[in-house]
Amino acid sequence: MPKDEEFLFASGRIKVLESRLLSRNVIERILEAEDLDAALRVLGETDYATDFEELESIYDFEKALERSMKRTLRIIKESVKDHRVVRFFTLKYDYHNLKVVLKSRILGIVPEYLSTLGEVPLEELVKLSKGEGDAGVPAAMKAAFNEAARLYEETRDPQQVDLILDRALYEELNRLVREIGHEFLKDYLAALIDLTNIKTVVRLKYMKADFRTLEKSLLPGGTIDAGFFEDIFQEPVQALIDALSSSRYSEVIKEGLENWVSTGSPAVYEKLADDFLLGILRKGLYKPFGLEPVAGYIGAKENELKILRVLMVGKINGISEDMIRERLRDVYV
Amino acid sequence: MAIVKMKKMYVFGLKKDRDRILDTLQKLGAAEIADLKEEDIDDGEVTRELSELESKLGRLKMAIDFLKPYGKEQNPLVYGRPKISVKRLQELLSREDEISEVVNIISGFDQRIYRLKAEESRIKNQIELLKPWLRLDIPVENLGRAGKVELRAVAVPKKNYKPLVDKLQEKELPLEIIPIGESQDDNLLLAIYHHSAISDVQELFKEFSVTTEEFSGLKGTPTQIIAQFQERLGAIETERQKIQVEISKLRDHLLDLEALYDYWFLEKQKKENLLKMAGTEKVFLMKAWVPEPSVEAVKEAVTSAAGASHVVFEEPSEEDDIPVVLSNPRIVQPFEIVTELYSLPNPREIDPNIFMAPFFFVFFGMMVSDAAYGLVLSLLSGLALWKLKIKGAGRKLVELLFLGGVSTFIWGMIFGSWFGDLIKIKPLWLNPMDNPMAVLYLSFAMGLVQIYVGIILSACKNIKSGNIADAVMDQVLWLVFLTGLVMMIFPGLAGVAKYVALSGAVGLVLTQGRSQKNIVKRLISGVLSLYNVAAYFSDVLSYSRLLALGLATGVIATVINTMARLIGVNILGYIVMTIVMVGGHFFNIAVNALGAFVHGSRLQYIEFFGKFYEGGGRPFDPLRMETKYVDLEDA
Amino acid sequence: MEVTLGQVLALLGAAMAVFLPGVGSAKGVGMVGEAAAGVVAEDPNKFSQTLILQALPGTQGIYGLLTGFVVMQKIGLLGGNLLPLTTYEGFLVFAACLPISVVGLLSAIAQARAAAAGVGIVAKKPEEVAKGITYAAMVETYAVLSLLASILMLFGLRFS
Known part of the structure; x- marks a missing residue:
């Protein structure tokens, strides 16, 4: 387990950066902005100013967000000795790219919307998709890719690609967290997996999916084991809410799932789940130095991007303030 | 009268006079406008004006920050801030469009520089990619x-x-x-x-x-392309320099921008206060805090600004959140910084500064305790006060260091330490290295005095709030008990001491459990309360740091001298010796002054304030001419 | 010159009093420095405030040197004629060096943790730096007390 002292420099930097995260106040101002321009003016006073200035069209705002995240990751990468902490957060971008590359191959198109936040070079991923054996892609990802490709050949079902690669991502995350051996990340990952699994179960119920799909969709490594979900799969959602009423997710589940049942939309559940995870990360805010502030900050930044994404999409499409507000996540600071 | 009494002022007047009244109050700087509204009532117009002001300020700030590195402003620490007369300001306001144009130009430059930088890094990347291909002598478009x-x-x-x-x-x-x-x-x-x-x-x-x-989009052989790129890089650099020349031409506007910024900043503060008032279409009601000595001046100012207004002053009530201003004798004022760093007194308690100041003064000197160091400290801080224009908390701190230097000088003479053992002058009392125990006892004695003062102040607080019984039982009995214990140390008093201590102890046992209903429990709590004597004991021991830090200064000074003397064998040696001495003693002064400040403060915070002080006061923040860059002058 | 075991023990004590708190302070100052550098990397204006915090765990090293110096003076090393200490006398000196050696080492590191946390305060609320300094200074009390114990013991020793 890495010692707190290894993160002194990074924590010092992060304590300053934390104070530059968007405050509730700024989010409110963006939310209340009359139009997109007014919203952008508010953003112009924040750390995102330069990222948005470079944009040619506001519809490319995703690029600005990516640029900002990239800068954050770079700062943290150069400040920590143990790279694995950052890897915990960047791994998902690589798996995202892996999915895009494989699906593009299946559809016979040029890969689009690749993330630049991953750590495996994109050319290597392209090489992998062209079937070149010597592509510089880590063995685990290569194996997952080949497995997904093979399964697609067998079933011709593109959904299998998602299932296999998601599972592979979480298996690797579990492995990484075990290797790092830090309680904070273990706790966070377990909660992330549990909340994702709960969502999967409910979603599949509504889709009237079969049992095999459920088995394949459940992610490994949570505190609630797969058997529980398989047992409850046939029962109504209320049974799930009751069964988990004494778990630590009880509030998320009660409010989120009941809303889901009544409105048919998982938006509130997703928001509450994210807020719950942010609550775990927030330990980093109160710890002066160590792995927690580092991991907490990266997580907080991801959360901030989610908030901005909701805001920008809302503003661009002229969605009402209240509708946006309902989907807005909590803030870290 | 250490905490200034506050009065609650209500002004009832016509809405059209609002701005004029705020203007006068801002100039006077003696009234803090309190929020009358329970919640934000949306005053559309004011809010809009405020957000306009904010964007104006934001643009000015950007331009000022951009121009600052090019300007040749005099260091405000040495020369004070630039002064701007009202006439000049009016002239500036009449040219506001022109100045706004300057801001536009600057923001244009800002963007151009940014674009140049982006282009530069793109070209540099391409050059890196092309370099390995230098030997290809075919134009790339022919591939x-x-x-x-x-x-x-x-x-x-x-x-x-x-x-x-x-x-x-x-x-x-x-x-x-x-x-x-x-x-x-x-x-x-x-x-x-x-x-x-x-x-x-x-x-x-x-x-x-x-x-x-x-090589899409490129033309020519790689050598030619790189040459073109290099040329473009050169052009970028030239353009950048040209922009810089252009910018430096604008630097004379810096002061204008700053003055304008400050003007609008003050306007913004006034406008923000408008939001705190209640009112109807035509009239308004304002609530403000005014220190008692300024009551007449404020009343006078308001009525002369707007004759139709009605002004009432009231005593603050129990629930009011009263802001705090301290008023202490000039000599005590520097010590306020120590309390301010902890927490201001709340408006309903005693200002501890006047009681704390003598202790801090004595302790600081005792912990540095070198006459020569004291002189250096006082001279340097005196010089800074005289030559530099330091304001606010910084000034108080330097003044405190000056006084600390005086105290250090006195203690240095008492202990006979002048740059350690460099200059041998007979001590007025003794050298602590010869008899540290005597100084240790002195430290304890001084600690005891401060703790007594703390307990007495606590008793005063109880009496002030009418709890005389509590004062007797919680403080006087402890004083009796502690005094008895202290007297036991002196052999001559041991006989009496026993009875004094015993009577105190009995009193405590009987009274300290008074919150308990059950008589047995009451006695048990009483007996247990005697255990608090350990806390007082450790408080007293904590003052041993006065000796320890004093000794540390002296010994380190001696180490420096000894090392320096070892080197002083020839001419070169003497030079090095001087450097070692000067550097070493400066280092020692710096480290020990920091240590004395930190530990001196700690003794106040934990051992002294712990006995009686609550803190948590909110500083009085009147509407005033508080500017960022320049001083606006009325004349 | 005949060297006695007592002299060796006394010098060992002095050496220990210098190097243990010295190691502690070096580590402590380094720790706070790292955290401070992190803050300054993002906000260069915070240099002076973080520097004060960084200096705090440095005092233990000074206290240790000071104790070592008192020992050297006591046993006549600085004057040039080392006193012929007996073994017991040597042990006495060694024992006197123990408090500052051990407490100096450990308190420097503990203080560094508090000071590094104080750096976090500076990052967010620079006006509250005094509180961070006070927290760190609370730890220093124990170094001061052990210094006092060591020095009083040494002053109390009298060798012929």
Whole structure:
């Protein structure tokens, strides 16, 4: 387990950066902005100013967000000795790219919307998709890719690609967290997996999916084991809410799932789940130095991007303030 | 009268007079406007004006920050802040459009510089990519298909190069490769082949991971392209310098921008206070805090600004959140910083500064305790006060250091320490290194005095709030008990001491459990309360740091002298010796002054304030002419 | 010159009093420095405030040197004629060096943790730096007390 002292420099930097995260106040101002321009003016006073200035069209705002995240990751990468902490957060971008590359191959198109936040070079991923054996892609990802490709050949079902690669991502995350051996990340990952699994179960119920799909969709490594979900799969959602009423997710589940049942939309559940995870990360805010502030900050930044994404999409499409507000996540600071 | 009494003021007047009243109050700087509204009632117009002001300020700030490095402002620490007269300000306001144009120009420059930087880094990247291809002397636009021949610039991973060449010889394809150079990972080649062989060649390339360079959008040989790029880089640099010259032409506007910023900043503060008032279409009601000595002046000012207004003053009530202003004798004022760093007194308690100041003064000197160091400290801080224009908390701190230096000087004479043992002057009392125990006892004695003062102040607080019984039982009995214990140390008093201590102890046992209903529990709590004597004991011991830090200063000074003397054997040695002495003693002064400040403060915070002080006061923050860059003058 | 075991023990004590708190302070100052550098990397204006915090765990090293110096003076090393200490006398000196050696080492590191946390305060609320300094200074009390114990013991020793 890495010692707190290894993160002194990074924590010092992060304590300053934390104070530059968007405050509730700024989010409110963006939310209340009359139009997109007014919203952008508010953003112009924040750390995102330069990222948005470079944009040619506001519809490319995703690029600005990516640029900002990239800068954050770079700062943290150069400040920590143990790279694995950052890897915990960047791994998902690589798996995202892996999915895009494989699906593009299946559809016979040029890969689009690749993330630049991953750590495996994109050319290597392209090489992998062209079937070149010597592509510089880590063995685990290569194996997952080949497995997904093979399964697609067998079933011709593109959904299998998602299932296999998601599972592979979480298996690797579990492995990484075990290797790092830090309680904070273990706790966070377990909660992330549990909340994702709960969502999967409910979603599949509504889709009237079969049992095999459920088995394949459940992610490994949570505190609630797969058997529980398989047992409850046939029962109504209320049974799930009751069964988990004494778990630590009880509030998320009660409010989120009941809303889901009544409105048919998982938006509130997703928001509450994210807020719950942010609550775990927030330990980093109160710890002066160590792995927690580092991991907490990266997580907080991801959360901030989610908030901005909701805001920008809302503003661009002229969605009402209240509708946006309902989907807005909590803030870290 | 250490905490100034506050009065609550209500002004009831016509809405059209609002601005004028705020104007006068801002100039006077003696009234803090309190929020009358329970919640934000949306005053559309004011809010809009405020947000306009904010964006105006934001733009000015950007321009000021941008221009600052080019300006040649005099250091405000030495020369004070620039002064702007009202006349000049009016002139500036009349030219506001012109100044706003300057801001636009500056923001244009800002963007241009930014774009140049982006272009520069893009070109630099491309140059890096092209460099390995320097030896290719064909214009890159000629690559590709020419008649029946394909001409391609390709890169092959180094490890695949040899196998590729071998395979070529074996297969006898109509393909010729010419080595051009190598980059970090690849061998770079020019491949020439007949069009008919294209599928074979592509097969081959795939096998050996050969990639084709496109050079899209470029023209000329790599050498020419790089030369063009270099030229462009030069042009960028020239343009940047040109912009910089342009900007530095604007630097005279810096002061204008700053003055304007401050003007609008003050306006904004006034406007913000408008939001705190209640009112109707025509009239308004304002609530404000005014220190008692300024009551007449404020009343006078308000009525003369707007005769139609009605002003009422009231005593604050129990629940009011009263802001705090301290008023202490000049000599005590520097010590306020120590309390301010902890927490201001709340408006309903005693201002501890006047009681704390003498202790801090004595303790600081005792912990540095070198006459020469004291002189240096006082001289340096005196010089800073005289020559530099320091304001606010910084000034108080330097004044405190000056007084600390005086105290250090006195203690240095008492202990006979002048740069340690460098200058030998007989101590007025004794050298602590010869008899540390005596100084230790002195430290304890001083600690005891401060703790007594703390307990007495606590008793005063109880009496002030009417709890005389509590004062007797919680403080006086403890004083009796502690006094008895202290007296036991002196052999002559031991006989009396026993009875004094005993009577105190009995009193405590009988009274300290009074919150308990059950008589047995009451006695048990009483007995247990005697355990608090340990807390007082450790408080007293904590003052041993007065001796320890004093000794540390002296011993380190001696170490410096000893080291320096060891070196002083010849001319060069004497020079080094001087450097070691000067550097060493300065270091020692700095470290010990910091230590004395920190530990001196700690003794106040934990051992002294812990006895009686609550803190948590909110500083009085009147509407005033508080500016950021310049001083606006009325005349 | 005949060297006695007592002299060796006394010098060992002095050496220990210098190097243990010295190691502690070096580590402590380094720790706070790292955190401070992190803050300054993002906000260069915070240099002076973080510097004060960084200096705090440095005092233990000074206290240790000071104790070592008192020992050297006591046993006549600085004057040039080392006193012929007996073994017991040597042990006495060694024992006197123990408090500052051990407490100096450990308190420097503990203080560094508090000071590094104080750096976090500076990052967010620079006006509250005094509180961070006070927290760190609370730890220093124990170094001061052990210094006092060591020095009083040494002053109390009298060798012929």
